[in-house]
Amino acid sequence: xxxxxDLFDFWDGRDGAVDAAKTGDMLYCLGxxxxxxxxxxxGGVEKFGEKNYKLEDFLPIYQTVREIxxxxxxxxxxxxxxTFDREGQGFISSAELRHVLTSLGDRLSDTDMDxxxxxxxxxxxxxxxxxxxxxxxxVMKGPYP
Numbered sequence: 399x400x401x402x403x404d405l406f407d408f409w410d411g412r413d414g415a416v417d418a419a420k421t422g423d424m425l426y427c428l429g430x431x432x433x434x435x436x437x438x439x440x441g442g443v444e445k446f447g448e449k450n451y452k453l454e455d456f457l458p459i460y461q462t463v464r465e466i467x468x469x470x471x472x473x474x475x476x477x478x479x480x481t482f483d484r485e486g487q488g489f490i491s492s493a494e495l496r497h498v499l500t501s502l503g504d505r506l507s508d509t510d511m512d513x514x515x516x517x518x519x520x521x522x523x524x525x526x527x528x529x530x531x532x533x534x535x536x537v538m539k540g541p542y543p
Contacts, residue, residue, distance in 0.1 A: 399460060402427045403453050415450035418443045424456065425463055432463050433504050472538055479530040489527040492520070 406416040406424055416424065421442035425432055432440075441459045443449050451459070482490045482498065499506045499514075506514070514520075518536040520528055 399428060399457070400453065403456060410450075415452050416456070417446050418449035418451055419446045421451070421456070421459060425460065428460060430460075430463055432466065436463060436466060472534060475534045475538070476531065479534065483530070488529055488531055489523070490530045491526055492522050492528050493526065495528060495530070495533070 402424055403416060405427075406420055407414060410416050410420075418441060421440075422432065422434065422437040425437065434442075438444070440462050441451070441456075479490055480486075482494055496511055500508060500511055514537065518533055520533060520536075522528055
């Protein structure tokens, strides 16, 4: 953690403090994957220059976020995708799936979305739709070993 903090401090001018707007980036570099909401609730800020953290200030933030296990459940994701299932048949258009995941909430990049499609072996039917239950199951299993 000290190395990551020192690296961000280096970019901030080597004053022993890192801008709080970089809190999320430091957490990501330390192997955590908090949502933007989690980062903001635990000390992150949106604008640069509002607040700075010394290493001893950042340590409790890291420990708190590290203990959070809120990743959503299968049922949560099923309910979310049902919103886009107009006919109630268990399908969503692949274009809409891509749009939702790259433009809402904690947005994925196009590259991340391409990787997810590749890793989940997402297949469209003849009408360009995908079965979201299968997609959710594969994503919840995690990456291939």
